[in-house]
Amino acid sequence: MLENITTAPPDAILGLTEAFRQDPRPNKINLGAGVFKDEHGATPILASVKAAETAILAEARTKAYMPIAGDPAYRQLVQEMVLGAEHPALRARRVRTAHTPGGTAALRVGADFLKKACPQAAVWLSRPTWANHRGVFSAAGFAVREYAYYNHAARSLDFEGLKTALRAVPSGDIVVLHACCHNPTGVDLTAEQWAELAALAAGRAWLPFVDFAYQGYGQGLEEDRLGVLALAQACPEMLIASSFSKNFGLYQDRAGALTLLASGAAAADAAFSNVEIAIRVNYSNPPAHGALIVTRILTDPALRRQWRGELDAMRTHITGARQRFVAALRAHGVPGDFSFIARQQGMFSFSGLGAAQVQFLREHKGIYMVGDGRINVAGITAANLEYLCQSIAEALS
Template sequence: MFEHLSATKMDPILGLMADYRADPREQKIDLGVGVYMNDRGHTPVMRAVKDAEARLMELEDTKAYQGIAGDPRYNELILELLLGAQHSAVAANRVRTLQAPGGSGALRVGGELIFRAKPNAKLWIGVPTWPNHVPLLSGAGLTIEQYPYYDIAARKINADAMMETLRGVPAGDIVLLHGCCHNPTGADLSKAQWDEIGDLALERGFVPYIDTAYQGLGEGLEADAYGVRSLAEKLPEMIIASSCSKNFGLYRERTGSITFVSATPAQADIVASQAMSVARQIYSMPPAHGALLVAMILGDDQLRSEWSAELDEVRERINAMRRALTERIQQNDGGLDFSHIQQQRGMFSFLGISTEQVDRLREQYGIYIVSSTRVNLAGINTSNIDYLAESMRAVLA
């Protein structure tokens, strides 16, 4: 049987990571991989997570199955983190949240649910987007359409073209949006743009599907939720996939959630039952550990403030690197304008340099950047920033 298979192509980011590991140069820099790194180039376990793990070790007295929707307390607290304490859709009992295996598992459950509800609905994805959106969601059976999101040459959101395409999206289709910290560009929708999209969704009848994988890494936990909260205020239906991989540093624990906003409480119950049936068919139940930690952190004043303080540090470090990189590339050179890096948010930025320049940075200087020119700002630290800026200046000269 297996002779009918041929090997799949390696994911370009994983390929880049392998090349980076094999590179013997001491000064090499990895700006490709999408995880947070501290100033020592390490992806740490957050302090609140360590503390919660110690408590959980004491308290946990069973590993019995937890249920298809995961930990109810986690679901309740994650929903509060996403929509705030007193959201009108929650008060109206129109919202249901299920724990899912990471943001990726959440996205897939949402995709499968859409396919069950409306197999002919098209899913509109911005260009560019996180490359895994397409396999994850087309794998659920959905037909993918594209809308323009970012203008590489102008180094900003292509707002006119985006809105023009969205104005043509038929009622009942789904539009995928990034809640904050757009991956790969770092270019986020403004409040006014969120408002405009919300009004258009209401008028046209399309359903937003918001992927929020970086809440707290852009401008803060509350500000980063503007899009999800405002659209959930306005619209009868929407879907939100969320991840605790980045903001809790729980990557390998596969901790995420999928939230459905429905028109009525009765429909919300039906949607939740269908989503549970989807989960049952593909993985049965989500892993417990990460969600138990998140529930413990969010439900405890001391752990919660420890966590949000560390998240503030993470965000501030990334923003400090944004500022430092921009200043150092532009230093004494009126011709180089990289101010867009400072305006972008989250872990990523699109540098907007050429593919040849990306190749030269890797070949001559051991600086690894994905070909789209997306850089992970968290790969920059006080020890490598001078070398990085000098190399970039040499390549851009």
């Protein structure tokens, strides 16, 4: 039975990490997967996480199962982080949250739930988007369509194209939006654009499914809620997939959450009972460790302060890396205006490098980036900046 199956292609992003690992060149650079790196190119455990983890391990008394939807304290903390503790939807008791293994499982559980709730709907993704969005929603059985997002020539948001596309989305379809730090472009909507988009969503009655994988990496923890809050004000129903992989650095511990807003408390309960079934048949109940860390940090005032400082430092480091990169490209006489890189938000930048240049950099220089020219800006360090810019200059000449 297993002899006739053909080999699947490697994952576009994680496959790159594997190829990088096997590359023997000492000056190789990995600008592929979205993992934060400090000025030494390391992905350290946050000090707040280490402290929380130590306390949790000392106090742990059981490995009994978590509830299907996870620990209630964690779920409430997530709601407060995503919407703000005073949000009217929380007071109206029409918000439900499930702890999921990372943001990917939040997307998949949400997708499975929606396939049951609205089986005829199509799912709309930005063009371009994180490659796994198509994989997740297709695997859940959805037809996947695209809406315009990025203007390659202007290296900016194609807001007119986006509105035209989303005005044509049929009522009852599902639109996936990036809350902030759009992956892969780094280009986000302004407050005015979010307000317009939210009005459009409400008017057309499509369902927003917001991917919130980088809360705190854009402008700040509260500031990055902009889009979520605009949509929550305009639309009675929405889904939000949170990931704590980046903002707590918990990549391998798989901490995330699916939050749903329904029109009222009873509708929220009914919907959530189906979310729990989607979880039960997928992985039964979530892994505890990452969520225990998040809960500990968010409920301990000193740890929370420490974590906020560490999160701010990660964001500032990336902003600095963007500016240093733009200046160094200019200093190396690399043709073109790269100032747009400093205006983008989050870990990623659409560098504008084409497939041939990406391939040249990988084969001849040991510099790895995603095929569409997406680079993880956090991978640029003082030690590799010179080599990177020289190599890009060569690739472009």
